[in-house]
Amino acid sequence: MHEFKFDPVQMPAAAQALRSEVRAFIAAEVVAGSFTPSGNSWSAFDSDFSRKCGERGYIGMRWPKQYGGHERTALERHVVTEEMLAGGAPVGAHWIADRQSGNQILRYGSERAKQTFLPKIAAGECFFAIGMSEPDSGSDLAAARTRATRTEGGWSISGTKIWTSNAHRTHYLIALARTAPKEEDRHAGMTQFIVDLSRPGVSVRPIHNLYGGHDFNEVVFDGYFAADDMVMGEVGMGWKLVTSELSFERSGPDRFLSTHQLLVESIRAIGPDPDARSANEIGRFVAHLATLRRMSISVAGMLERGAQPDVEAALVKDIGTAFEREIPETFRHLIATEPTLGDGASYPELLGMTMLRAPGFTIRGGTREILRGVIARGLGLR
Amino acid sequence: MSEMRNDLLKTVDRIFEEHCPRAVRESAEAGEWPAALWQALEEVGLTRAVLPEEAGGSGLDFDDAMVALRRSAYHAAPVPLAETMLAGRLLAAAGMAVPSGALTVAPAHRDDRFVLMQGASAVTLSGRARRVPWGNLCAHAVVAGELEGKGVLGLVATAGAARSVEKNLAGEPRALLEFDAVPLVACMALDDARTRLEAEGALLRSVQMAGALERTLEYSLQYANERVQFGRPIAKFQAVQHMLAQLAGQVAAASAAVDAAVEASSLAPEEFAVAVAKSRAGEAAGKGAEIAHQVHGAMGYTREHNLHYGTRRLWSWRDEFGNETYWQSRLGRVVAAQGADALWPMLSRL
Numbered sequence: 001m002h003e004f005k006f007d008p009v010q011m012p013a014a015a016q017a018l019r020s021e022v023r024a025f026i027a028a029e030v031v032a033g034s035f036t037p038s039g040n041s042w043s044a045f046d047s048d049f050s051r052k053c054g055e056r057g058y059i060g061m062r063w064p065k066q067y068g069g070h071e072r073t074a075l076e077r078h079v080v081t082e083e084m085l086a087g088g089a090p091v092g093a094h095w096i097a098d099r100q101s102g103n104q105i106l107r108y109g110s111e112r113a114k115q116t117f118l119p120k121i122a123a124g125e126c127f128f129a130i131g132m133s134e135p136d137s138g139s140d141l142a143a144a145r146t147r148a149t150r151t152e153g154g155w156s157i158s159g160t161k162i163w164t165s166n167a168h169r170t171h172y173l174i175a176l177a178r179t180a181p182k183e184e185d186r187h188a189g190m191t192q193f194i195v196d197l198s199r200p201g202v203s204v205r206p207i208h209n210l211y212g213g214h215d216f217n218e219v220v221f222d223g224y225f226a227a228d229d230m231v232m233g234e235v236g237m238g239w240k241l242v243t244s245e246l247s248f249e250r251s252g253p254d255r256f257l258s259t260h261q262l263l264v265e266s267i268r269a270i271g272p273d274p275d276a277r278s279a280n281e282i283g284r285f286v287a288h289l290a291t292l293r294r295m296s297i298s299v300a301g302m303l304e305r306g307a308q309p310d311v312e313a314a315l316v317k318d319i320g321t322a323f324e325r326e327i328p329e330t331f332r333h334l335i336a337t338e339p340t341l342g343d344g345a346s347y348p349e350l351l352g353m354t355m356l357r358a359p360g361f362t363i364r365g366g367t368r369e370i371l372r373g374v375i376a377r378g379l380g381l382r
Numbered sequence: 383m384s385e386m387r388n389d390l391l392k393t394v395d396r397i398f399e400e401h402c403p404r405a406v407r408e409s410a411e412a413g414e415w416p417a418a419l420w421q422a423l424e425e426v427g428l429t430r431a432v433l434p435e436e437a438g439g440s441g442l443d444f445d446d447a448m449v450a451l452r453r454s455a456y457h458a459a460p461v462p463l464a465e466t467m468l469a470g471r472l473l474a475a476a477g478m479a480v481p482s483g484a485l486t487v488a489p490a491h492r493d494d495r496f497v498l499m500q501g502a503s504a505v506t507l508s509g510r511a512r513r514v515p516w517g518n519l520c521a522h523a524v525v526a527g528e529l530e531g532k533g534v535l536g537l538v539a540t541a542g543a544a545r546s547v548e549k550n551l552a553g554e555p556r557a558l559l560e561f562d563a564v565p566l567v568a569c570m571a572l573d574d575a576r577t578r579l580e581a582e583g584a585l586l587r588s589v590q591m592a593g594a595l596e597r598t599l600e601y602s603l604q605y606a607n608e609r610v611q612f613g614r615p616i617a618k619f620q621a622v623q624h625m626l627a628q629l630a631g632q633v634a635a636a637s638a639a640v641d642a643a644v645e646a647s648s649l650a651p652e653e654f655a656v657a658v659a660k661s662r663a664g665e666a667a668g669k670g671a672e673i674a675h676q677v678h679g680a681m682g683y684t685r686e687h688n689l690h691y692g693t694r695r696l697w698s699w700r701d702e703f704g705n706e707t708y709w710q711s712r713l714g715r716v717v718a719a720q721g722a723d724a725l726w727p728m729l730s731r732l
Binding site (some may be wrong): 004006008019082083086260263264265267268270271272273274276278279280281282283284286287288289290291292293294295298315318319369371372373375376378379380381382 | 634
């Protein structure tokens with residue numbers, strides 16, 4: 001059995017100084033009117049804000065300086081991300097590139113890919129999307145049917161990706177495609193490619209979500225040409241790459257802070273002298289949040305040491321997203337209001353927006369059921 | 383893990399495997415003092431593990447001592463190790479000598495209060511304390527109260543004080559102790575002695591719950607892999623796998639919260655971290671035990687299977703030294719009083 005170890009991590013002194021710095025930056029931006037804090041802010045796309053983050057060195061923090069990075073630790077990066085999310089800052093434009101695509105390029109990309117993309121990502125000028133799910137393969141990623149076939153100097157990609165958040169406004173995505181026919185080992189024969197969304201052979205169509213918002217898309221490839229140096233890692237190693245990408249995707253504070261603004265505003269609405277039931281529920285959420293934070297920081301420590309904590313990451317995401325979903329469900333009982341459609345400017349609108357987004361929390365980045373399968377495998381049950 | 387920690391774990395596990403078989407657990411529940419087990423723990427210094435060396439301690443760090451306590455709970459050892467450690471920590475904090483033998487603490491119940499009076503030659507203790515853990519089997523109790531408006535800690539002999547003995551769900555004795563102007567053996571000032579006793583108790587029960595939860599998960603995995611139904615081990619059914627994944631989540635969360643509290647409390651209990659740990663471990667105890675029993679089916683409902691030694695302890699310990707509601711409400715009031723905008727700075731300072 002895999003032993004779940006969420007070892008304690010000591011935050012370095014530099015991380016504490018960085019925390020104050022980021023907090024002051026966010027506060028100044030709010031005062032300057034550059035954004036209004038929002039819940040689920042890693043979905044809020046604001047390229048101007050991303051550029052400011054790039055200028056301040058808050059993107060690509062762990063990457064080498066030669067690629068525009070800042071050679072800081074995973075823990076320092078954790079501090080920046082959690083402060084951004086707790087402050088409701090609109091970090092959605094650079095989020096995917098910073099959280100996972102850039103790391104993948106650094107680890108598995110060609111030299112040209114590293115030189116082309118990483119400095120621009122770190123500057124907050126180059127944004128990525130995720131190209132994993134397909135119309136007939138969502139949770140079952142290995143069933144992907146997008147094909148890449150060999151052509152002169154590269155690969156020709158055809159197929160469809162779906163649920164591609166922000167593909168209508170990012171510059172690139174990393175697509176998982178089948179490069180060899182399915183064998184007995186269904187995880188073999190897959191490869192990841194960097195795709196330029198502005199080039200011919202790829203088109204993006206909107207998919208509106210249940211409240212009418214436009215975040216995700218369908219992306220269709222029709223003979224898109226990817227040069228050899230846009231291949232990630234070795235041909236056929238795509239499954240391994242996807243698995244490592246998911247441990248970056250699943251363990252961060254974005255998996256338990258999506259409803260943080262609602263938690264804060266609910267505490268404000270309840271006021272300084274809560275009744276017994278409200279005090280109990282607030283305290284319970286605080287206990288859960290403190291615990292999740294510790295677990296997530298522990299996973300950041302494992303990433304820092306070069307470990308592959310995919311099982312721990314799945315576990316943090318499973319309990320973190322369950323926590324996120326409980327917040328609106330609990331406070332609707334404690335604060336007499338009716339959830340209201342709107343942009344979240346008032347409490348009823350914030351509650352309404354959170355409720356409408358909540359179903360996505362336990363689906364995006366791997367459903368609760370997939371995560372429990374990953375955990376069960378870690379426990380030696382499958 | 384350090385090599386020293388590893389050696390400690392091996393020693394502790396060896397003692398419990400040797401001296402804490404089922405027969406010992408059963409006879410302890412019937413009221414018999416597990417003398418051989420206690421003696422083995424004393425011989426290796428575990429009963430004094432939280433004390434500084436100058437107070438007769440074994441030189442272990444607090445977190446190492448808590449690892450040992452956690453293993454005692456993993457093995458469902460029917461001894462007042464937590465209580466003895468708790469009493470020792472309080473005595474050491476007040477600069478008092480620690481007597482030999484098993485110790486307990488009182489009052490364990492929030493609503494109970496002792497009256498301490500300055501007598502001619504000694505401070506005397508009067509009043510009753512309900513459900514004092516192992517109070518009928520420990521020769522001394524560390525008592526907390528107030529004398530002339532200031533917190534004090536006292537040491538009292540319990541001979542003749544036990545009026546009746548109840549048992550918690552795990553069969554551990556909880557005694558009603560009554561004192562009538564009994565002179566204290568020793569007495570020293572200790573600020574907030576009452577709240578400190580309560581927080582130390584909550585911390586140690588949380589550590590114990592983490593240990594019992596760990597064992598509960600192991601039993602559940604083992605059973606699911608062995609039990610064959612419909613031609614395959616039940617561990618192969620997705621419904622069962624998902625239940626076990628949730629159990630693992632509860633165990634991991636409780637463990638993380640407890641580690642944080644232990645880390646923050648090496649000198650004295652850090653109240654915020656302790657409140658988080660007792661709340662989170664208490665919730666995990668209830669939810670975890672429920673899943674473990676569901677996985678075990680009828681077999682886990684028998685006396686014959688070992689599962690209940692852990693789950694009955696979990697159901698008891700979560701309510702001792704303040705249940706989840708108590709600690710959550712305290713956290714909630716602190717957060718509400720400081721205001722919504724203070725929440726994140728408060729959380730992120732840790």
